[in-house]
Amino acid sequence: MATSMHLCGVRTSGLALNSKRIEFGSKGLNFSALVFTRNINHPRRNTRALRVTCEAGRVELLERKDSETFKLNRSEKKLTCVMKFGGSSVASAERMKQVANLILSFPDEKPVVVLSAMAKTTNKLLMAGEKAVRCGVTNVDTIEELSIIKELHIRTAHELGVGTAVIAEGLEQLLKGIAMMKELTLRTRDYLVSFGECMSTRLFAAYLNKIGHKARQYDAFEMGIITTDDFTNADILEATYPAVSKRLLGDWSKENAVPVVTGFLGKGWRSCAVTTLGRGGSDLTATTIGKALGLREIQVWKDVDGVLTCDPNIYCGAQPVPHLTFDEAAELAYFGAQVLHPLSMRPAREGNIPVRVKNSYNPTAPGTVITRSRDMSKAVLTSIVLKRNVTMLDITSTRMLGQYGFLAKVFSTFEKLGISVDVVATSEVSISLTLDPSKFCSKELIQQELDHVVEELEKIAIVNLLQQRSIISLIGNVQRSSFILEKGFRVLRTNGINVQMISQGASKVNISLIVNDDEAEHCVKALHSAFFETGAASESASTYIVASS
Ligand SMILES: Nc1ncnc2c1ncn2[C@@H]1O[C@H](COP(=O)(O)OP(=O)(O)O)[C@@H](O)[C@H]1O
Ligand SMILES: N[C@@H](CC(=O)OP(=O)(O)O)C(=O)O
Structure with a gap:
């Protein structure tokens, strides 16, 4: 035998x-x-x-x-999940140590860690870049933001007990280059802000290694995150998925070292230069890696107890939402809830990978789970989102009723000018729509661009431009739209607020109301109180609805 x-x-x-x-x-x-x-x-x-x-x-x-x-x-040895930590979660050495402990407290998880830059670093880098344009090469080392960034990262390295070699020296050189050129192009902006994530990930990986937990740092632009060349707002390309999978799984099979990846960054497929995925883009990096590796879960760790019923900066009584669908979360993010990057749900939805939003300051809080579907039978309103400073256009055709092609002409104008439209309401001869100035190519050009849009549209219509408006998006179960609208409008009438436009999108999870900017916060508070506080939260409010409908 x-x-x-x-x-x-x-x-x-x-x-x-x-x-x-x-x-x-x-x-x-x-x-x-x-x-x-x-x-x-x-x-x-x-x-x-x-x-x-x-x-x-x-x-x-x-x-x-x-x-x-x-x-x-x-x-057990396979990579299981993505854990993304935002800037607020890695704001200091103390926070980085807590994040390391948090990761180690899940011994069954083999995570890919995605990090943002340490809190405020991205803004400070941008500010330093703006100053470098004006200050002259010899004064670059006097830029206050440069000193703050250097000091923060060197202090963090010391407190973590890792070398300061990880602090990028090239930053000062780059700022000198910007000072010499006296200009900060979008491409250079992306390279400049990339220093934030490159430094935070190097510090964190070095610390994990120091405490005996094998880790390996990756720059996303060297690891297969391939994007369009739209600097400052690049889009992930399909080629990313096999490339990331090959690289991370290949390395992992050779050595089980925790991958620590820079969020927010990519590599332009034509330029091969560093690109960024838009502010807050590390969430998108996390979901992209989750989909590329087919992982079990994507966790995004923030400084709040999950997605809340409204922005806590507007109303401190906002409560965590336990469960959302990808559609609800995408709509919420697109319409301005800062908590998630607007495009981050796309890879998670395509890969059908649950996303869990957790609080790194309060890890035992259950957070929010985002999945393809959820029990909507009792759901009414999930969250209220506010987007400020939008521009509204009322466009009325100069032709008579029954003319065809009006809508097509209006939208082809926006296409030609490369301007995206957020909310639309139409009748046969008029259209009301909103434009998001934050998506215009440059702040200085906003007025110029708007004038150009109006000029083009006036060839076919009478145009009324209304600025300083806000979109209030009511995210939830639009199957109950009559109840939401009835209750919502009662609240607004009681508070003397006039709604200037309303739209219920095809998404079936969002009703948008347009009001004046200066009334918007008050509206959100009043709506929040009516939907989430009088009687109960959204889910239990539905009990009341079911009984009364
Ligand atoms: N509906 C909402 N739910 C939760 N947080 C929100 C919401 N709207 C706005 N926020 C803000 O989003 C912040 C979290 O997002 P962000 O700053 O991008 O986190 P991080 O940098 O940790 O990734 C919160 O601190 C909160 O102020
Ligand atoms: N650091 C980038 C990317 C990012 O995602 O940051 P955060 O996770 O802190 O929102 C930014 O500030 O936009």
């Missing part, structure tokens, strides 16, 4: 089994191997898996299990 087999030229004997498949753990004479075997005398019996190790020719049997059991154990 006894048979023998050869592993890498090392003869092993005494294993009464027939080798079916061998997987090697490392190279050379010293190796470990998984041997999947079947007993040749009892071929119908379960495949067995043996973990063997060989040192200097001596093979030792470590484990022998049914291959199913073994698979379970082996899967």
Whole structure:
């Protein structure tokens, strides 16, 4: 019955089994191997898996299990989730240590860690860039923001007990280059802000290694995140998914070192230059990696207890929302809830990977889980979102009723000018719509661009431009729109607020109301109080609705 087999030229004997498949753990004479075997005398019996190790020719049997059991154990070694920590979560050495402890407190998780720049660093880098344009090469080292950034990162390195070599020296050189050129192009802006994420990830990976937890730092632009060349607002390209998967899984299979990846950054496919994914883009990096690797879960760790019923900066009584669908979260993010990047839900939805929004300052809070679907039977309103400083256009056709092609002409004007429209309401001869100035190409050009839009549209219509408006988006179960509108309008009437436009999008999760900027915060508070506080939160408010409808 006894048979023998050869592993890498090392003869092993005494294993009464027939080798079916061998997987090697490392190279050379010293190796470990998984041997999947079947007993040749009892071929119908379960495949067995043996973990063997060989040192200097001596093979030792470590484990022998049914291959199913073994698979379970082996899967522990697979990357399981993405953990993304935003700037507020890695704001200091103390915070980085807490984040490291938090990661280590989930021994069953093998995460890919995605980090943003340390809090406020991105804004300070941009400010330093703006100052460099004006201050002259010799004065670059007097830029206050440069000193603050350097001081923060050097102090953090000292407090973490890691070397300061990870602090990018190139930053000062770059600022001198900007000072010399006297201009800050979008491409240079992206390169400039990339220093933030490059430094935070190097510090954190060095700290994990220092405390004995093997980690490996990755710059997203060297790791396969491939984007369009739209600097400051680049879009992820499909080629990213196989590239990221190949790189991360390939490295992981060689060495189980926690990948620590820069959020927010990519590499333009034509320019090969560093690009950024728009402010808050690290969320999108996290969901992209989650989809690329087909992971079980994507966690985004913030400084709030999940997605809240409204912006806590507007109203401190905002409460966490336990469950959202990808559609609700996408709509919420698109219409201005700063908590998630507007495009971050797309990869998660495509890969059907749950996203969990958690609080790194309060890890035991349940947070918000975002999935493809949820029980909507009791849901009414989920969250109220405010987007300020939007521009509204009332466009009335100069032609008579029954003319076709009016809408097409209006929208082709926006297409031609490359301006995106947010909310639309139409009648046969008029259109009201909103434009988001933050999406215009430059703040200085906003008025110029708006004048140009009006000029173009006036060729076919009478145009009324209304600025300083806000969009209040009511995110929730639009199947109950009559109830939401009835209750919402009652609140607004009581508060003397006039709604200037209303739109219920095809998404079925959003009703948008346009009001004046100076009334908007008050509206949000009043609506929040009516929907989430009088009687109960949204879910239980539906009990009242069901009973009263
Ligand atoms: N509906 C909302 N729910 C939760 N947070 C919100 C909401 N609207 C705005 N915020 C703001 O978003 C912040 C979290 O987003 P962000 O600053 O991007 O986090 P991080 O930098 O940690 O990724 C919160 O501190 C909060 O002030
Ligand atoms: N640091 C970038 C990217 C980012 O995602 O940051 P945060 O996760 O802190 O929002 C920014 O400030 O936009």
